[in-house]
Each structure stands twice: as C-alpha cells, then as structure tokens.
Amino acid sequence: xxxxxxxxxxxxxxxxxxxxxxxxxxxxxxxxxxxxxxxxxxxxxxxxxxxxxxxxxxxxxxxxxxxxxxxxxxxxxxxxxxxxxxxxxxxxxxxxxxxxxxxxxxxxxxxxxxxxxxxxxxxxxxxxxxxxxxxxxxxxxxxxxxxxxxxxxxxxxxxxxxxxxxxxxxxxxxxxxxxxxxxxxxxxxxxxxxxxxxxxxxxxxxxxxxxxxxxxxxxxxxxxxxxxxxxxxxxxxxxxxxxxxxxxxxxxxxxxxxxxxxxxxxxxxxxxxxxxxxxxxxxxxxxxxxxxxxxxxxxxxxxxxxxxxxxxxxxxxxxxxxxxxxxxxxxxxxxxxxxxxxxxxxxxxxxxxxxxxxxxxxxxxxxxxxxxxxxxxxxxxxxxxxxxxxxxxxxxxxxxxxxxxxxxxxx
Amino acid sequence: xxxxxxxxxxxxxxxxxxxxxxxxxxxxxxxxxxxxxxxxxxxxxxxxxxxxxxxxxxxxxxxxxxxxxxxxxxxxxxxxxxxxxxxxxxxxxxxxxxxxxxxxxxxxxxxxxxxxxxxxxxxxxxxxxxxxxxxxxxxxxxxxxxxxxxxxxxxxxxxxxxxxxxxxxxxxxxxxxxxxxxxxxxxxxxxxxxxxxxxxxxxxxxxxxxxxxxxxxxxxxxxxxxxxxxxxxxxxxxxxxxxxxxxxxxxxxxxxxxxxxxxxxxxxxxxxxxxxxxx
Numbered sequence: 001x002x003x004x005x006x007x008x009x010x011x012x013x014x015x016x017x018x019x020x021x022x023x024x025x026x027x028x029x030x031x032x033x034x035x036x037x038x039x040x041x042x043x044x045x046x047x048x049x050x051x052x053x054x055x056x057x058x059x060x061x062x063x064x065x066x067x068x069x070x071x072x073x074x075x076x077x078x079x080x081x082x083x084x085x086x087x088x089x090x091x092x093x094x095x096x097x098x099x100x101x102x103x104x105x106x107x108x109x110x111x112x113x114x115x116x117x118x119x120x121x122x123x124x125x126x127x128x129x130x131x132x133x134x135x136x137x138x139x140x141x142x143x144x145x146x147x148x149x150x151x152x153x154x155x156x157x158x159x160x161x162x163x164x165x166x167x168x169x170x171x172x173x174x175x176x177x178x179x180x181x182x183x184x185x186x187x188x189x190x191x192x193x194x195x196x197x198x199x200x201x202x203x204x205x206x207x208x209x210x211x212x213x214x215x216x217x218x219x220x221x222x223x224x225x226x227x228x229x230x231x232x233x234x235x236x237x238x239x240x241x242x243x244x245x246x247x248x249x250x251x252x253x254x255x256x257x258x259x260x261x262x263x264x265x266x267x268x269x270x271x272x273x274x275x276x277x278x279x280x281x282x283x284x285x286x287x288x289x290x291x292x293x294x295x296x297x298x299x300x301x302x303x304x305x306x307x308x309x310x311x312x313x314x315x316x317x318x319x320x321x322x323x324x325x326x327x328x329x330x331x332x333x334x335x336x337x338x339x340x341x342x343x344x345x346x347x348x349x350x351x352x353x354x355x356x357x358x359x360x361x362x363x364x365x366x367x368x369x370x371x372x373x374x375x376x377x378x379x380x381x382x383x384x385x386x387x388x389x390x391x392x393x394x395x396x397x398x399x400x401x402x403x404x405x406x407x408x409x410x411x
Numbered sequence: 412x413x414x415x416x417x418x419x420x421x422x423x424x425x426x427x428x429x430x431x432x433x434x435x436x437x438x439x440x441x442x443x444x445x446x447x448x449x450x451x452x453x454x455x456x457x458x459x460x461x462x463x464x465x466x467x468x469x470x471x472x473x474x475x476x477x478x479x480x481x482x483x484x485x486x487x488x489x490x491x492x493x494x495x496x497x498x499x500x501x502x503x504x505x506x507x508x509x510x511x512x513x514x515x516x517x518x519x520x521x522x523x524x525x526x527x528x529x530x531x532x533x534x535x536x537x538x539x540x541x542x543x544x545x546x547x548x549x550x551x552x553x554x555x556x557x558x559x560x561x562x563x564x565x566x567x568x569x570x571x572x573x574x575x576x577x578x579x580x581x582x583x584x585x586x587x588x589x590x591x592x593x594x595x596x597x598x599x600x601x602x603x604x605x606x607x608x609x610x611x612x613x614x615x616x617x618x619x620x621x622x623x624x625x626x627x628x629x630x631x632x633x634x635x636x637x638x639x640x641x642x643x644x645x646x647x648x649x650x651x652x653x654x655x656x657x658x659x660x661x662x663x664x665x666x667x668x669x670x671x672x673x674x675x676x677x678x679x680x681x682x683x684x685x686x687x688x689x690x
Contacts, residue, residue: 020547028548030516032472034568034593036545037575176478182469189471194594196570292516292543293469305490306521307468 007333013260016326021210023329029209031295034193039295043211045116050218055111062107066140067097069104069222073230073386078356079369085376086240086383090359091227093251093390100362100391101223101251102133102204108219109202110137118200121145124188126153126181126247127316127364128160129391130204135169145169148187150180153316160395178310181320185294205248206324209295213253213324220254227386228258240379241266244388245367246338247282247318249327251390256336266337268375269327270367272313273340280312284323285331285338298325314343314399315363317391345370347403350393362391363399416509416537417562417585420459421620421641430637432457432678433622434671435513435646437464437480438497439489441653441663446484448664449653450501454508456668457675462540462644465494465514472542474597476647479654491518491527495534502535511538511564511585519552528555538562538585546578553582562586567613569593576616586620586642587613591627597647600626603635610640630677637681645674 007024010016016023021043029039049055063069072092080088093101113121121138123145125131131147138145147164151173154161161171177183185208192201206216224242231239242259244252246269259265274281281287284299291300293308301309301321311321330336341349346363349370354360361369365388372387379385393400401408424431434453439446453461466484470477498510512531519527519541531539539561544552549563556563562585570593571579580587589610591601606623614621623636624644636643649667656663 029545030543030548031545032542032568033545033566033579034472034570034590036547037570037572176475177469177482186469186471190474190595193472194599196593292520294471295543300517302517302521304521305492306518307485308517 009333013335014257016329017210017214021214023326024332025290026297026325026328027210027213028297029295030292030297031209032193034196035189035209038192038196039209046112046211046215049112049115055115059108059111062111063104063222067103067107068095070226071095073227073234075234076357079353080376082352082356083373083376085381086379086385088372088376089231089234089239089384089386090389091223091255091386093223093388094359094362094365094392098129098133098136099394100129100133101220101254101388102130103136104222104254105204105216105219105250106130106133106137106202109200110141110143113143113200113202114141116200118198119143120195120199121202122148122188122191122199123202123204124148124181124184125204126150126184126319127395128153128157128164129317129395131169131171132160132163132167134202134204135164135167138169139167146191147171148174148184148191150178150184151175152179153181153184156399157316157395180310181316182294182308189294205250206253206326207248207294207296207298207322213296213326216250217253217257217326220250221257223251223254223388224256224258227255231384231386235384237384238262238265239384239386241268241375242386242388243268243270243368243372243375245270245318245364245390246323246327247272247320247364248322249324251388253324253326255388256330260335267330267335268371269336269338270371271338271340272315272318272346272367273342274312274314276342277340280310282311282313282318282320283340284321285328286340288321290328293322296325298328299323299331314346314403315367315396317362317364318367339371341367341370347400350396350400359389360393361389362393363396365390366393416507417460420509421586424459429682430640430678431459431622431642432633432675433460433462433624433642433644434458434649435462435464435644436667437466437477437484437650438494439466439484439487440480440650441483441657442487445663447497447500449667450497451504452664452668453671454505456671457679458508458671460509460511460642462511462513462646463494463498465491465512465518467515467518470515472595474595474647476597476651476654480650491522495530495536498534498536509537510535511540512536513540514542516541516544524552525555528559528561532559532561536561538564540564540566540588542566546581549582557582564588566590569609573612576613580617583617583619586622587617588644589613589621589623589640590625591623592625594625596625597651598626600628600632603639606636607639614641630673633674634677634681637678643678
C-alpha cells in the first residue's frame with residue numbers, strides 16, 4: 001500500500017505537475033520503452049506550442065467560430081427554487097459543437113498533431129463523445145482517424161458509432177478484456193506502439209502518461225476560466241463552490257483548475273457509484289486505492305493482487321476504473337472533495353433537469369446535478385454554485401428509456 | 412546472489428560459442444498442473460533461461476496470444492504470490508536455470524516493492540522485466556531489487572536512440588532485452604539485417620549480453636537471430652500452442668515442449684553451421 005499520511009499543502013496548487021509529470025506521488029510516465037521517446041517528444045512539442053502566441057491565437061479562433069465559445073453561464077432559477085438553497089448556475093458545455101466539453105481538448109490536440117507533422121490520429125472512446133469529437137476535428141482538418149471502442153459500448157452507443165462513421169472515422173470494436181473503455185485504451189496504446197512514426201494518440205481525458213493529464217487539463221481549463229469571469233460578472237464575487245462529475249475527470253479538472261488558488265471556492269467532484277459502493281461502481285477515489293495503469297499512477301479500482309477491476313456506471317462516459325492523477329492529488333491534499341452518486345440518483349437528476357429546466361443533460365453531468373441539491377442547502381441562500389453541465393443527453397435517451405422500462409425505436 | 416545464475420549461464424554459453432534460448436510461458440497457463448509440467452520440462456527441452464509471465468488484467472504491450480494466456484491464468488486464480496510459489500516449486504528440482512519474471516507494474520506495486528523483492532529472491536527469481544516501468548520511474552523498484560540481488564532487466568527498442576540509451580541501461584544487470592520491432596508481442600517480425608547493428612549498439616553501450624525478442628516464431632527465424640544476438644526469446648509462439656491444444660482438447664505440455672526442443676536445437680545449431688561454413 002503506497003497511500004501515505006496527507007501530503008503537505010502546496011503554496012501554489014496550479015504549479016503542478018513537476019518536471020517529472022507528477023502531482024505529488026501521482027501521475028508520471030509509466031509506459032513501455034517503445035513509447036517513452038514519443039511521450040517525451042510530445043511533452044516538448046506541447047511546451048513549445050503552449051508558449052507560442054500564434055498557436056494559442058489559432059486555437060482561440062477555432063474555439064470561438066467552430067466550437068461556439070464562450071459557452072453561456074446560465075442561472076438555473078427553477079433548479080435553485082426546487083432545491084431551496086444557494087443559487088445554482090450551469091456552465092453550458094452541452095451547447096458546444098458536438099454537444100459536450102470533449103471538443104475543447106480535441107481542438108487543441110488536433111492543432112498540436114498537425115504542428116508535429118503527424119498524419120494519422122487514433123483515439124479511444126467509452127460513450128462515444130470523445131470519439132465523435134475526435135472524428136469531428138479529424139474531418140475538419142483532413143486527417144484519417146481510427147477510434148477504438150469496447151464492443152460492449154459499440155452495442156450500447158450505436159448512434160455515436162454511426163456519427164463517427166459519417167464523419168469518416170473508422171471505429172474498431174475491441175473485444176479483449178471486458179470490452180469497455182479501459183480495454184479500448186489498451187488497444188489504442190497497442191496501435192500507438194505499433195505505428196510510432198506517423199500516429200498521434202488523442203487521449204480524451206486528463207489521464208495517461210505525462211504530458212496528457214496536464215495538456216488535457218490546460219485545453220479544458222477554458223471552462224473554468226470562463227466560469228470564473230462569468231460568475232464575477234453576474235454576482236460580483238467568486239462562487240462558494242464549483243461542482244462537476246468525474247470519470248477520468250477532464251471536465252472537472254478544466255472547471256477546477258482556474259479556481260485552485262481561490263481557496264474560498266470549494267471544489268467538488270462527483271464519482272459514479274453505479275449500483276452502490278458495496279457493489280459494482282466506478283468511484284476510483286472513494287472506492288479504490290493508488291496504483292499504476294495506462295501510463296499514470298492514480299487511484300484505481302483493483303483487487304488485492306493489483307488486477308484492475310471492471311467498473312460499472314449507467315453512464316458509459318464515467319465507466320472507467322481510474323481517474324486523472326491531478327484529482328487523486330487534489331483529494332489527498334484535501335483541496336477538492338469527492339462525493340458519489342448512484343445510477344438511480346443520476347437517473348432521477350436527469351429527469352428532474354429535463355422537467356424543470358428544459359435541458360436534457362448527459363447522464364454523466366446528471367451525476368453532478370444529483371449532488372448539487374444538498375450542496376445548495378449546505379451552503380444556503382445567498383450562496384453561489386457553478387455546476388459544469390458537461391454534455392447534452394440526447395445520446396442517453398435510449399439508455400434512460402430502457403432504465404425506465406420504456407421502449408423507443410432505435411435512431 | 413541470485414543474479415549469479417544469469418551471469419553463470421551467459422558465461423557458460425559464451426564458452427560454448429552459442430546464443431541462449433529463452434522460453435517464455437505464462438504462470439499457471441492453462442492450469443497449474445499443466446503449466447508446471449511445461450515449466451519443469453523446459454530445461455530438458457533445451458531452454459537455457461525461462462521467462463515466466465506474471466498475468467495482468469491489462470497487458471498493454473501484448474498481442475492477442477499473450478493477452479489470452481494472461482486471461483486464462485487469471486481465471487485459474489494466479490496471483491503474484493502464486494507465481495512466486497511456482498518458482499519456489501521449480502527451484503526444488505532445478506537450481507541452475509535462470510528464471511526471469513515478466514509482467515506489469517501494478518501487481519508488483521500492490522504487493523509492495525520491498526516485499527516483492529525479498530519474496531522473489533527467496534523463491535529463486537533471478538531477474539525481473541516490467542513492461543510499463545521505464546527508467547524514469549524505476550528507481551523505487553530498482554533499490555530493493557538491487558538489495559535482493561535480482562537483475563532489473565531493461566528493454567531497449569527501435570525507438571530508443573543513442574542519446575536515450577545510457578538512461579535506459581542505467582542500473583541494469585544480467586542482460587538487456589532488445590525489443591526488435593515497434594509493436595506488441597507476437598505480431599510483427601523484424602528484419603534480421605536491421606537487428607544486427609542495433610544489437611551491436613546495445614551490447615557496446617551496456618557491456619551485457621543482449622537478448623532479442625518479439626515476433627520470433629519459427630526455428631529458422633530463431634536460428635537467424637541466434638547468429639546475431641546473445642539470446643533468443645520465443646513467447647507468443649509457445650503460448651499459442653497452449654491455446655491450440657485447448658481448442659483441440661489435446662494435452663498441451665507435449666506440444667509446447669516439442670516446439671521448445673525444435674527451437675532450442677535451431678539456436679544450438681545456428682552458429683555451428685556458420686562455423687563450419689567459415690571453416
């Protein structure tokens with residue numbers, strides 16, 4: 001067991017990772033030697049791009065005119081009334097092109113891949129949102145794209161598979177292991193190790209070997225940067241708390257990061273506890289322990305022997321047995337709080353948001369909504385909360401209908 | 412003290428003027444008894460060194476044959492502790508054949524690096540290869556292994572350039588494993604001509620014997636690599652025979668051992684032929 005007593009609290013939370021890609025004991029670069037030179041090359045290329053105003057200007061241009069940023073910050077008046085506590089604002093990432101926050105990261109990475117002279121893109125996907133966002137930017141920039149997707153997910157997310165095909169992407173179903181997101185990631189890594197010359201691996205969440213956790217966080221930080229400015233404008237002060245769902249945790253870290261040094265702002269991540277923490281779930285921090293998988297050290301669901309366990313969540317996008325390493329660190333140093341939400345609670349929040357706000361949230365985002373009510377009451381009237389509505393729920397209507405015992409025809 | 416078995420082995424083979432044949436099998440695959448019959452039969456079949464796979468649920472660097480072998484082993488309940496039990500049992504009948512464990516970091520981390528090193532040395536393990544632990548992350552593991560006398564064997568690959576090679580070879584002993592292709596195990600086959608200079612480079616930089624693996628499936632291929640390298644590793648081809656035997660409902664051990672015998676013979680004969688041609 002490597003978990004230690006709580007590590008020291010840093011002076012500057014935003015100064016991580018260190019040169020070795022570590023957030024405290026988490027993160028790092030645990031990849032096969034064949035990939036090490038590629039990961040180091042990526043780190044250099046990203047550092048150069050990050051410091052290049054021309055790269056940032058190009059990215060911002062696409063974020064404005066193609067993605068549709070900034071996304072609105074919307075005061076959810078009726079949800080606020082319903083819960084009877086602090087004011088709840090929704091950061092409307094579901095209004096982005098392709099319907100989720102995933103495109104923020106894909107746009108950054110495709111520009112980087114082009115800058116590096118890569119000619120082929122690979123990606124993994126669970127629910128298909130990152131796959132669709134990857135396929136979208138590859139279509140826009142004219143690069144061939146292969147998306148690895150667990151065979152189980154291919155079956156339960158057929159509309160997204162078809163969307164990717166329409167965008168010209170080849171979806172390769174993965175049958176190894178449990179045939180879900182972690183296996184898709186294994187298969188993408190196997191592709192990368194085999195095609196080292198021309199291929200760029202577009203990881204969809206703030207996890208994997210350094211520099212991915214930091215890079216994906218940077219690309220997603222536009223969420224928190226905008227939210228911070230928008231709350232200041234609307235309320236004349238910072239929020240009391242921000243809250244987001246956490247699978248790999250890219251929307252959450254994008255929301256949290258610009259607030260890390262605002263210590264009065266509570267940061268709350270919501271993990272998927274699936275059927276319950278004593279049954280099958282996907283709550284890596286709450287129900288797991290530190291280990292190494294997919295290139296980073298982080299909290300993982302694993303058995304006593306260190307074998308990775310299959311996660312479960314009704315939301316395919318949270319159905320992953322790990323979490324980004326920065327979340328593991330923020331948890332251990334006590335800067336962020338991680339709570340959980342079951343499948344049933346997420347379903348109820350999904351329906352509630354549709355009924356009182358006229359917004360169908362992604363099942364992923366519904367996990368955050370399910371926990372925002374008690375948080376709003378905890379903080380009380382006069383308080384302000386910003387919630388990251390990371391995606392829209394159109395993709396989930398089939399899953400929700402099935403869970404509610406209703407039948408709809410397939411898209 | 413245990414890494415002496417590797418040094419002794421390579422010194423002896425150098426005297427014989429030939430390469431080592433390294434056979435890879437997965438611990439407990441397809442079932443503990445069959446796996447032990449295979450393991451204990453390998454030295455007599457001509458394996459000079461045994462690589463024993465430690466199963467992991469998410470073997471990112473493996474092709475389909477070893478992925479499936481890991482799944483079969485996990486289904487049999489094979490753990491780190493049970494893998495070490497297997498080595499212990501093997502050592503009761505064989506004190507000389509080096510055993511190198513090959514696996515992924517998380518089960519070792521989960522066991523605890525120090526505890527693992529002590530237990531592995533006590534069981535009779537000589538070396539350890541950890542696929543997803545590059546030199547940048549290896550120090551916490553290398554310390555207890557060095558103390559226990561177990562070689563941390565490093566992988567050099569076609570993407571490891573001259574600038575990076577010294578970092579890769581730092582704190583290594585026993586031998587260096589040259590991964591001859593950019594890819595997963597058991598799929599692509601490397602061009603023997605391309606391997607030669609790379610093996611030379613690694614040998615010169617490390618002063619250690621160089622084993623070559625990945626994509627070596629046939630005796631002819633093993634013989635070709637044996638003319639260049641100090642050791643030839645065959646894994647997927649042996650493991651695949653287990654899968655085929657299971658499918659055909661036949662005993663696996665005789666098939667695997669017969670194949671190992673043919674591969675070992677090819678490795679033994681390869682430089683002899685060359686010597687006679689030169690003469």
